[in-house]
Amino acid sequence: MKEISEYNSGMTEHEFFSFLYEKIIAKEIITFSKLRELITPVLKDKWTHPVVMRAFNLLKTLNWGFFSNISFNTHKKLWKELVIPDKVFPEAGDLKKTLQISDLYIAMLDIHGYTKFCMESRKNLSMMHTLDWAIENEIRRISTSCGAISQRERGDEMVVVAASATDALMVTLCIIDYFGKTEVVNDPAISTKRTGNAEALPVFKISAGITGGNTQSPLIITERGNLAGFLLNSGARLQTRANELSPKESRIMIAKQVMMNYEKENKDAGNKCVLAQNESIYFFDTGHIEFKGVMIPTCEVVFDKNERYKENFAEEITSLFTATRDNLWEQKIFQDLMLLLIRVAQSMPKFNITPPQPLHGMQTITNESYVQLCRSAMKAYNRDEDYHMAVEYLHDLEEVSLMISSFDRLILDYLHGITEKYSFILTAFEAHIDKEIEEKAAQIFHGNYYKAWLAAKNGFTVYNKLLAIGRKSEDITKRKNVWLSLLAQNKEQMEFTLYSGKK
Numbered sequence: 001m002k003e004i005s006e007y008n009s010g011m012t013e014h015e016f017f018s019f020l021y022e023k024i025i026a027k028e029i030i031t032f033s034k035l036r037e038l039i040t041p042v043l044k045d046k047w048t049h050p051v052v053m054r055a056f057n058l059l060k061t062l063n064w065g066f067f068s069n070i071s072f073n074t075h076k077k078l079w080k081e082l083v084i085p086d087k088v089f090p091e092a093g094d095l096k097k098t099l100q101i102s103d104l105y106i107a108m109l110d111i112h113g114y115t116k117f118c119m120e121s122r123k124n125l126s127m128m129h130t131l132d133w134a135i136e137n138e139i140r141r142i143s144t145s146c147g148a149i150s151q152r153e154r155g156d157e158m159v160v161v162a163a164s165a166t167d168a169l170m171v172t173l174c175i176i177d178y179f180g181k182t183e184v185v186n187d188p189a190i191s192t193k194r195t196g197n198a199e200a201l202p203v204f205k206i207s208a209g210i211t212g213g214n215t216q217s218p219l220i221i222t223e224r225g226n227l228a229g230f231l232l233n234s235g236a237r238l239q240t241r242a243n244e245l246s247p248k249e250s251r252i253m254i255a256k257q258v259m260m261n262y263e264k265e266n267k268d269a270g271n272k273c274v275l276a277q278n279e280s281i282y283f284f285d286t287g288h289i290e291f292k293g294v295m296i297p298t299c300e301v302v303f304d305k306n307e308r309y310k311e312n313f314a315e316e317i318t319s320l321f322t323a324t325r326d327n328l329w330e331q332k333i334f335q336d337l338m339l340l341l342i343r344v345a346q347s348m349p350k351f352n353i354t355p356p357q358p359l360h361g362m363q364t365i366t367n368e369s370y371v372q373l374c375r376s377a378m379k380a381y382n383r384d385e386d387y388h389m390a391v392e393y394l395h396d397l398e399e400v401s402l403m404i405s406s407f408d409r410l411i412l413d414y415l416h417g418i419t420e421k422y423s424f425i426l427t428a429f430e431a432h433i434d435k436e437i438e439e440k441a442a443q444i445f446h447g448n449y450y451k452a453w454l455a456a457k458n459g460f461t462v463y464n465k466l467l468a469i470g471r472k473s474e475d476i477t478k479r480k481n482v483w484l485s486l487l488a489q490n491k492e493q494m495e496f497t498l499y500s501g502k503k
Contacts (some may be wrong), residue, residue, distance in 0.1 A: 001170075006214075011341050012084075016042070016051050017054060020035070020294070024058050024059055029059065030059070030063050031059070031063075031094050032059060032089075033055055033086075035052070035056070036086060039052060049089075050097055051400055052089060052092070053091065053092060055251045058094040059279075063095075065158070065226045065371060066149070066221075066226055066227055066421040067082060067221070068502065069144075069149060070082065070083075070149050071085040071091075072090070072092075075144070075149060076147070077103070077163035077167070077294065078147065078148070078149060078161065078162070078163045080163070082096055082104075082221075083095060084096060091179070095221060097220070097221050097222075103163050103164060104161065104162075104163060105161070105168035105210060105211070105258065106160070106161060106168075106210070106211055106220060106232055106235040107148075107159070107162065107209070107210045108158070108160075108208065108232075108233065108235040108236045108239040109158040109159075109208045109239065110157050110206065110243060111135075111156040111157075111179065111204050111205075111206060111247065112202060112204060112205040112206065112207065112247070113202075113205070114248075115155075117202070117204075118131075126197070126317050130197045130198055130201060133197075134178075134201065135152055136152060138194075138198065139178075141176045142175055142178060142190065143160055143171050145174075145191075146160065146162070146171035146174060146190060146377070147164075147167050148161060148163075149162075150171070153357040159227065159229075159232075159235075159264050164212055165212070165259075165262035165265055166265045166273045166275070166365075168212065169210065169252075169258075169262060169281070169301065170185060170187075170282075171302075172208045173251055173252075173275070173280075173298075173303060174190055174192050176208070176250050176252075178193075178194065179204040180204065180205060183352070184281075184303045187274045190297065200220075205249050206249075207239055207250065208251070209234075209236065209238025209239030209240070209241065210235065210238065210252065211231055211254070211257075211258065212231060213255075213261040214255075214257045215422055219231040231500060233291075233292075234255070234291055234294075236355065236370075237296075238289075238296075241289060241298070247412055252300065252301040253286065253298055254283075254300075256285075256297035256299050257297075258299075259299045281301050281303045282301075282302040282308060282310070282311055283300070283301060283394070284302050284317075285299055285314060286298045286299055286300050287498065288325065288497065289497075289498050290497050290498070291409075295319075295497075309349075312343060312346075312347035315355055316336065316339050317340055317411070319336045320333070320340050320414065323336045324414075324418070324496045329421070329425075329487045329491075330483075330488070332391070333418060333479050335378065335381075335382070335421070336409075337378055337418055338374045338375075338378045340411065341370070341374045341397060341411070341415070343373070345367045345368075345374070346367065346372040350366070351365075351366065351406065352364055352365075355399065355403065359396050360373065360376065373393060373400070374397065376393060377393035380393060385480050386471075386472065387426060388426060388468070388471060389423075390422075391423055391426045392418070394419040394422060394423075395423075397415065398412075398419050413498060417496050417498070418496065421494050421496055425487060426482075429472070429482065429486055429492070430467075433470075433476060434467055434470075434471075436477075437470040437471070441470075444475050445470075445472050
């Protein structure tokens with residue numbers, strides 16, 4: 001400490017700061033603990049304290065990266081979680097490098113239509129600059145108001161870190177309100193109204209993924225103050241999933257742990273946030289997604305009043321998730337899928353579509369006729385044991401559902417995945433049945449039918465039509481047993497999981 005002692009002789013505030021400035025800029029000091037060690041001999045002088053805090057702010061700006069804007073006064077909860085405070089200077093300290101704590105949350109956000117807007121605004125640079133200003137400044141302002149911290153990544157992507165599930169949801173919804181010109185949060189303490197030139201910007205939709213609240217998911221802060229680790233990556237995967245499910249509208253996907261912690265934080269009536277007070281959001285179970293070998297239970301945060309109808313089929317979709325997770329293909333998955341689709345059609349806004357070809361005599365499909373298709377499918381599968389027809393109904397329902405613009409994409413994904421699995425089993429089932437038809441053709445077909453059967457072996461089209469008749473014959477024994485046996489033999493191939501991200 002010889003150098004500081006020599007400098008201390010008659011040193012002014014300006015000289016003291018200049019001395020520290022040179023050390024910090026030269027990277028000889030990169031932590032506050034190292035700074036404290038250096039300046040200990042002169043701390044007895046009161047005038048040194050404000051100089052030390054100025055030096056700390058410089059240290060923070062240069063070395064804290066993502067967290068350079070955090071402060072004791074504006075981010076009290078985050079400060080407590082992220083910083084090792086100094087005993088003499090409680091508003092200063094060192095940034096933790098590895099965090100395995102429950103009270104930390106990552107929100108990843110992406111702006112829909114950003115690239116298109118930039119392309120269309122090539123001749124109106126002021127609009128591009130206005131959007132750029134809003135992303136850089138307004139998001140930071142909103143984040144700070146919510147006790148969170150944010151940073152822009154790669155153009156239209158944003159990363160937000162919060163110290164509670166409530167803060168993470170609040171800041172995400174406030175950002176959605178700002179860009180979407182909506183009033184979901186409607187908290188007078190947090191302004192989401194656009195001002196100045198930003199009022200002229202168009203409406204933008206946001207997809208977001210939020211994770212955290214689990215000590216088993218560490219967040220790593222690098223030497224330069226950047227973020228890394230599973231928590232960050234899983235948040236990005238949830239955001240990607242939100243974008244897949246809703247490429248044109250705002251959607252928030254969260255890890256189920258976030259929902260559980262939010263409900264815990266807002267359990268007491270006196271401590272409820274404005275979202276809980278106004279019942280502004282609803283958590284819709286979206287099952288598990290797989291990410292790098294880890295199964296993540298997820299939820300959608302439903303905040304649009306026009307989508308609250310999803311509450312009506314929460315029980316049915318949860319039952320289907322359980323059935324697929326438990327591999328219950330013999331009866332329950334088909335049954336649960338049909339019950340879910342019925343409930344969806346009964347709950348969602350009215351629709352009326354015209355398929356390219358009539359379906360089972362139906363020229364147009366409405367909510368009511370969609371329900372009838374589901375009931376016919378259940379009858380074919382359960383009562384008639386006509387698995388070919390049941391799977392055909394699945395394909396028809398998928399085709400129709402794709403034509404309904406407001407049909408929930410998550411349910412579409414499950415309908416598509418389950419249809420593929422049953423189609424796979426149907427191929428094996430029909431091969432088995434067709435072999436038995438060959439063996440029992442004389443019993444199944446009589447008179448001219450048998451003659452036609454023999455002749456049809458040389459005609460592929462007629463042959464297949466007769467096979468269809470044969471598959472429904474009462475002479476085919478143990479039809480259900482064969483189906484159930486094949487399902488049991490192919491358990492591994494029938495495993496069904498929605499996957500998000502790179503393999």
